[in-house]
Amino acid sequence: xxxxxxxxxxxxxxLLLAPQLAVTALFxxxxxxxxxxxxxxxxxxxxxxxxxxxxDNFTFLFGDPNYRESFAxxxxxxxxxxxxxxxxxxxxxxxxxxxxxxxxxxxxxxxxPYAVAPAIAGVLWxxxxxxxxxxxxxxxKALGYNWNHVLHGGEAMxxxxxxxxxxQISYNFLFFLAGLQAIPRSLIEAAAIDGAGAGRRFWTIIFxxxxxxxxFLLVVNVVxxxxxxxxxxxxxxxxxxxxxxxxxxYKVFSDGYEGQDLGSSAAQSVILLVVVGILxxxxxxxxxxxxxx
Amino acid sequence: MTTRRTIMAGAAAALTAxxxxxxxxxxxxxxxxxxAFSGRLGELLAAQxxxxxxxxxxYVVIATNKGNYSETLNAGIxxxxxxxxxxxxxxxxxxxxxMMAAAGAVVPVHELMASAGAxxxxxxxxxxxxxxxxxxxxEMLSLPYNSxxxxxxxxxxxxxxxxxxxxxxxxxxxxxGGVLDxxxxxxxxxxxxxxxxxxxxxxxxxxxHNAAFATMENGFGGLGTELTxxxxxxxxHIAAMGQWAQEGKFIYSGRRNEGGARxxxxxxxxxxxxxxxxxxxxxxxxxxFEIRPLPYWAAVEGAPQNTIIGGASLWVLSGHTDxxxxxxxxxxxxxxxxxxxxxxxxxxxxxxxxxxxYEATKEAGFYDENPGTDIAIIQMTGKxxxxxxxxxxxxxxxxxRGIIDEELEAVWAGSKTAEQALGDAVSRGNELLRRFETANx
Numbered sequence: 001x002x003x004x005x006x007x008x009x010x011x012x013x014x015l016l017l018a019p020q021l022a023v024t025a026l027f028x029x030x031x032x033x034x035x036x037x038x039x040x041x042x043x044x045x046x047x048x049x050x051x052x053x054x055x056d057n058f059t060f061l062f063g064d065p066n067y068r069e070s071f072a073x074x075x076x077x078x079x080x081x082x083x084x085x086x087x088x089x090x091x092x093x094x095x096x097x098x099x100x101x102x103x104x105x106x107x108x109x110x111x112x113p114y115a116v117a118p119a120i121a122g123v124l125w126x127x128x129x130x131x132x133x134x135x136x137x138x139x140x141k142a143l144g145y146n147w148n149h150v151l152h153g154g155e156a157m158x159x160x161x162x163x164x165x166x167x168q169i170s171y172n173f174l175f176f177l178a179g180l181q182a183i184p185r186s187l188i189e190a191a192a193i194d195g196a197g198a199g200r201r202f203w204t205i206i207f208x209x210x211x212x213x214x215x216f217l218l219v220v221n222v223v224x225x226x227x228x229x230x231x232x233x234x235x236x237x238x239x240x241x242x243x244x245x246x247x248x249x250y251k252v253f254s255d256g257y258e259g260q261d262l263g264s265s266a267a268q269s270v271i272l273l274v275v276v277g278i279l280x281x282x283x284x285x286x287x288x289x290x291x292x293x
Numbered sequence: 294m295t296t297r298r299t300i301m302a303g304a305a306a307a308l309t310a311x312x313x314x315x316x317x318x319x320x321x322x323x324x325x326x327x328x329a330f331s332g333r334l335g336e337l338l339a340a341q342x343x344x345x346x347x348x349x350x351x352y353v354v355i356a357t358n359k360g361n362y363s364e365t366l367n368a369g370i371x372x373x374x375x376x377x378x379x380x381x382x383x384x385x386x387x388x389x390x391x392m393m394a395a396a397g398a399v400v401p402v403h404e405l406m407a408s409a410g411a412x413x414x415x416x417x418x419x420x421x422x423x424x425x426x427x428x429x430x431x432e433m434l435s436l437p438y439n440s441x442x443x444x445x446x447x448x449x450x451x452x453x454x455x456x457x458x459x460x461x462x463x464x465x466x467x468x469x470g471g472v473l474d475x476x477x478x479x480x481x482x483x484x485x486x487x488x489x490x491x492x493x494x495x496x497x498x499x500x501x502h503n504a505a506f507a508t509m510e511n512g513f514g515g516l517g518t519e520l521t522x523x524x525x526x527x528x529x530h531i532a533a534m535g536q537w538a539q540e541g542k543f544i545y546s547g548r549r550n551e552g553g554a555r556x557x558x559x560x561x562x563x564x565x566x567x568x569x570x571x572x573x574x575x576x577x578x579x580x581x582f583e584i585r586p587l588p589y590w591a592a593v594e595g596a597p598q599n600t601i602i603g604g605a606s607l608w609v610l611s612g613h614t615d616x617x618x619x620x621x622x623x624x625x626x627x628x629x630x631x632x633x634x635x636x637x638x639x640x641x642x643x644x645x646x647x648x649x650x651y652e653a654t655k656e657a658g659f660y661d662e663n664p665g666t667d668i669a670i671i672q673m674t675g676k677x678x679x680x681x682x683x684x685x686x687x688x689x690x691x692x693x694r695g696i697i698d699e700e701l702e703a704v705w706a707g708s709k710t711a712e713q714a715l716g717d718a719v720s721r722g723n724e725l726l727r728r729f730e731t732a733n734x
Contacts (some may be wrong), residue, residue, distance in 0.1 A: 042728065042731055043732065044733055045370050045391060046370060046373055046374065046397070046398040047373070047374040048396075048397050051734075053731075064724075066721070132554070132555050133558075150545060150546060150547050150551070151545055151702065151705060151706050152706070153706075238548060240548065241702040241706065242703050242706070257363070258691050258692070258695075259689055259695075260691075261692070261728065263732070264728075
């Protein structure tokens with residue numbers, strides 16, 4: 001027998017949805033529509049006039065080899081940030097899950113970085129790696145490695161990836177820990193009795209059972225790396241050296257906010273929106289198939 | 294969308310600020326001034342405002358810090374779009390073309406003074422300073438506030454330690470090259486570094502050697518201007534710098550003034566930076582230092598011409614009442630006063646904007662007590678500015694500087710030749726200029 005609770009009221013579901021819909025419309029749909037509208041214009045910064053240019057803003061962007069390159073930069077950056085922050089968070093969560101004494105303290109300490117503002121996180125890491133006064137740069141020099149992210153693109157990328165990933169570890173850690181604690185002990189114990197070692201238990205039982213959490217975090221982390229990291233990049237490298245750390249969202253910020261080129265900035269926002277949309281579809285269609293709920 | 298969000302946030306913040314101050318309404322007419330100074334400069338600015346407010350009771354100037362230069366400009370723009378703009382906005386020199394193109398959003402200073410019936414004689418201002426903010430027809434658009442020009446800072450102790458006579462002639466890049474060789478040979482780790490590479494080593498380099506940075510009088514002649522800083526003078530200089538970078542004689546520290554910390558810490562022997570860096574160096578340096586004129590290439594005929602300014606000026610925004618504009622005119626005249634300017638010049642290292650303030654400072658014996666502080670003025674006023682040395686007026690200039698930074702970094706890293714890098718910077722920059730031209734026609 002199918003037991004189902006039904007509400008006759010037609011208005012109630014809409015009423016309950018209304019606050020969420022209002023927030024979505026106000027903070028997402030409206031600005032997004034505005035960005036699409038603006039991307040067809042070449043406005044002057046003061047809003048006194050705007051010339052309709054159709055798709056010119058887009059052809060201008062895609063005609064620029066540097067813009068196309070920043071797709072590659074964004075891909076490397078986002079993949080590295082997601083992989084690093086999720087990998088470390090998983091390792092820490094597994095570790096914290098085993099701790100019995102003082103586990104609350106560990107957990108709290110591990111959550112702290114999430115409360116740090118992106119700009120502050122950037123300055124923090126910048127200080128440690130500053131080529132002339134940074135502590136880490138100093139020790140690297142003692143080891144014979146001349147750290148200079150101001151001139152070397154690879155090192156600049158490494159630095160922004162570390163800073164951006166570090167901030168996100170806490171968030172990932174919380175979800176992984178909750179995921180781990182939801183796995184029934186009996187399954188793991190049964191595997192242990194059958195003679196499975198720690199590594200085997202992890203890869204054949206824990207990791208597959210964590211997959212919903214991992215999948216959720218993958219989506220969240222990619223969105224984070226795409227949108228929420230320009231503060232860190234702005235502080236640490238300013239997109240340089242050359243264009244080695246200029247991600248798509250950083251270019252939106254610098255063209256629009258520093259360059260006052262609102263037409264191009266809006267067009268870039270639209271492109272970014274499409275890219276993230278496609279990525280999310282890919283994740284849900286192909287990656288999610290491998291997820292066990 | 295991020296941009297939109299920031300702009301909306303800026304506008305919201307602007308509204309709150311205005312709302313708060315409006316709450317404390319006084320009988321006197323309020324004049325709002327948004328600026329980009331914090332720290333010591335912010336204190337000095339506040340003192341000027343207090344002095345003005347105390348000097349009369351008709352107007353009250355309320356100065357508000359809106360972050361750094363680009364944040365201040367953006368706050369002003371966002372407020373204008375929302376109809377809540379301040380009366381006076383401090384805008385950095387690279388924003389000049391943006392402000393000029395904003396017909397309807399700004400009230401040119403010469404018009405303001407005329408309609409307010411205030412006394413105004415543009416000839417009292419230093420030609421080299423006001424030229425940057427004046428139309429080709431000679432009309433002053435904004436009031437110069439803080440202006441500086443690049444000079445060479447020398448760590449005399451470092452030269453001596455390397456066995457070089459600290460009084461050696463450093464007026465030409467040819468001589469500097471020899472000193473860099475000697476420093477390197479003596480094992481010095483940072484013979485030369487710089488701040489603001491585009492401003493010092495391309496914009497000022499071009500003016501100093503009377504080489505065009507862009508066509509149509511460096512953009513003063515109109516929006517159709519095209520970049521030309523890939524000429525022989527600039528290529529030769531950047532190639533030499535690139536060579537020094539490869540040999541470890543020029544150390545690149547970053548796009549802004551990161552090199553300043555290194556020089557002040559005694560790490561670098563020579564440092565090209567704004568004359569306004571003087572106060573900081575004086576306060577922190579524990580070694581014997583000296584200011585010298587910016588070097589030039591003796592091989593270039595006619596050099597040295599004159600250097601150009603950096604810094605900011607005060608723009609008056611439209612949409613306020615005549616009564617308020619009278620207050621603005623009175624305040625701008627107050628700021629141009631000799632005592633105010635002389636004190637500002639001596640306290641900050643920025644240039645005085647009037648000839649009278651320079652004379653007053655000289656008479657007070659300030660230059661004798663602080664040798665080198667008059668070099669910036671001499672360097673700027675030594676020769677009458679030519680069409681190629683009076684300044685730059687380029688749309689999207691902030692982004693063009695970003696492009697120059699990127700391309701110069703390629704030279705310092707050794708991945709491009711000077712010729713390639715400057716050629717690429719010119720063609721990338723020209724695309725932005727064409728966009729700006731279309732948007733502002």
